[in-house]
Amino acid sequence: MKKVITYGTFDLLHYGHINLLKRAKALGNYLIVGVTSDNYDKYRGKLNVSQSVIERIENVKATGLADEIIVEEYEGQKIDDIVGCKVDIFAIGSDWIGKFDYLKEYCQVVYLDRTKGISSTELRNNKHALIRFGIVGSGRIANRFIPESKYVSGISVEGVFGIHEDSAKAFFEKHQLAFYTINYSEFLEKIDAVYIASPHESHYQYAKQALLSGKHVLCEKPLVLSKDEASELFALAQLKRLVLMEAIKTAYCPGFLRLISLAKSGKIGEIKSVDAAFTKLVPPHVREMQSEHAGGSVTELATYPLFAIIKLLGNNFVDIHFTSCYKQGVDIFTKIDIVYPHAVASAKVGLGVKTEGDLIISGTRGYVYVPAPWWKTEYFELRFENLADTEKYYYKFSGDGLRYEIVEFLNRIGKEIYTNQDESTQIVNIIEMFKNKMVEITQI
Numbered sequence: 421m422k423k424v425i426t427y428g429t430f431d432l433l434h435y436g437h438i439n440l441l442k443r444a445k446a447l448g449n450y451l452i453v454g455v456t457s458d459n460y461d462k463y464r465g466k467l468n469v470s471q472s473v474i475e476r477i478e479n480v481k482a483t484g485l486a487d488e489i490i491v492e493e494y495e496g497q498k499i500d501d502i503v504g505c506k507v508d509i510f511a512i513g514s515d516w517i518g519k520f521d522y523l524k525e526y527c528q529v530v531y532l533d534r535t536k537g538i539s540s541t542e543l544r545n546n547k548h549a550l551i552r553f554g555i556v557g558s559g560r561i562a563n564r565f566i567p568e569s570k571y572v573s574g575i576s577v578e579g580v581f582g583i584h585e586d587s588a589k590a591f592f593e594k595h596q597l598a599f600y601t602i603n604y605s606e607f608l609e610k611i612d613a614v615y616i617a618s619p620h621e622s623h624y625q626y627a628k629q630a631l632l633s634g635k636h637v638l639c640e641k642p643l644v645l646s647k648d649e650a651s652e653l654f655a656l657a658q659l660k661r662l663v664l665m666e667a668i669k670t671a672y673c674p675g676f677l678r679l680i681s682l683a684k685s686g687k688i689g690e691i692k693s694v695d696a697a698f699t700k701l702v703p704p705h706v707r708e709m710q711s712e713h714a715g716g717s718v719t720e721l722a723t724y725p726l727f728a729i730i731k732l733l734g735n736n737f738v739d740i741h742f743t744s745c746y747k748q749g750v751d752i753f754t755k756i757d758i759v760y761p762h763a764v765a766s767a768k769v770g771l772g773v774k775t776e777g778d779l780i781i782s783g784t785r786g787y788v789y790v791p792a793p794w795w796k797t798e799y800f801e802l803r804f805e806n807l808a809d810t811e812k813y814y815y816k817f818s819g820d821g822l823r824y825e826i827v828e829f830l831n832r833i834g835k836e837i838y839t840n841q842d843e844s845t846q847i848v849n850i851i852e853m854f855k856n857k858m859v860e861i862t863q864i
């Protein structure tokens with residue numbers, strides 16, 4: 421018997437895939453098809469696969485061409501499969517020419533011509549119309565969005581709005597966009613969704629006007645600066661059937677999602693304490709250090725630790741205390757202590773004080789340790805009394821990570837998920853308490 425193996429995602433199975441499977445099958449008399457798992461696709465940067473592994477397997481099965489279907493779950497698995505299943509021929513489309521030559525050590529490698537004029541990406545784009553994005557702001561964060569958006573299908577960044585024409589024009593030229601403008605209403609007419617990356621104090625107005633004009637909103641942190649504004653915007657989004665989402669990249673990256681599930685699974689017992697820190701030293705002249713632009717460690721950085729704390733312990737805290745060190749009118753360091761009925765939490769943030777940026781989740785049976793930079797969750801350990809019981813987890817965090825929040829945003833648009841985002845409202849609530857000194861702040 422001559423065994424042939426081939427691999428693929430086979431998203432929205434099309435005649436290109438079927439042609440490939442037919443020709444692969446014809447190379448021998450037993451065809452094994454490896455279908456990528458959802459996690460493996462995420463790991464290798466294929467973020468916008470629209471069907472689950474179960475649906476994709478069903479579609480491959482329905483072709484009647486596969487004698488056996490397996491799931492591809494990790495890098496390096498091809499060698500294990502070829503050796504383990506005693507495969508004679510590895511076949512793959514010509515878009516991969518050369519990439520799998522390393523398998524020649526184990527079997528014959530055949531590259532089959534790719535069928536022209538059809539691809540899953542194209543089908544996805546036809547199925548869900550391209551979302552035309554406009555960017556508000558042309559600063560550092562806005563600049564990161566465009567390269568990251570290239571990893572996601574279903575989005576096209578069209579234009580930029582800014583109040584400083586020179587800067588908007590330079591951004592438009594640098595990223596070869598379709599337009600730039602200093603007129604917000606005109607800007608909104610040309611797009612379906614906005615990504616707001618302007619100074620904090622302007623978020624509310626830009627987001628509100630975009631929602632009122634029927635545009636989805638992805639907004640940088642902090643979403644707004646008061647709880648009432650957050651509640652108002654979420655209610656408006658719900659009413660207008662639009663997605664409003666705070667751009668918290670950590671929240672949607674594979675490692676953090678797994679970390680939260682594991683911490684809450686009971687493996688470390690009941691969670692009694694969460695301690696998270698995020699510090700980033702900046703020079704005194706930058707926007708982050710300007711009080712008139714709502715600068716300071718809390719407004720700038722607290723979103724990340726507060727998100728982790730609220731995700732793990734919820735909203736019903738009974739006490740909160742801030743200890744801060746101020747310089748030129750902004751807090752250059754703040755420690756937030758939060759007491760819950762059954763747990764405590766602390767968040768340390770600093771623009772002028774440096775500390776270890778790790779996250780520790782302590783439970784009655786063990787703890788989770790996430791080393792710095794925990795907000796780009798890539799690696800963490802579950803640790804117990806007995807060192808030998810330590811479990812280590814690794815997940816890839818690709819690029820700047822904005823691609824994960826963009827994928828989530830597009831999914832929500834596609835699935836019409838307009839529900840209120842509790843964590844964001846709660847984070848804003850805490851930031852407002854601090855900013856407006858609604859509770860006592862101990863100064864050091």
Ligand code: C2G
Nearest residue numbers: 427428429430431436437440512513514534535538
């Ligand atoms: N294909 C093709 N013609 C097309 C589109 C795809 O011949 N128009 C082939 C690809 O070359 C590949 C197979 O169909 O051999 C599956 O394609 P995808 O679903 O895009 O999967 P891919 O990302 O190529 O996965 O471990 C996974 C593999 O490395 C390949």
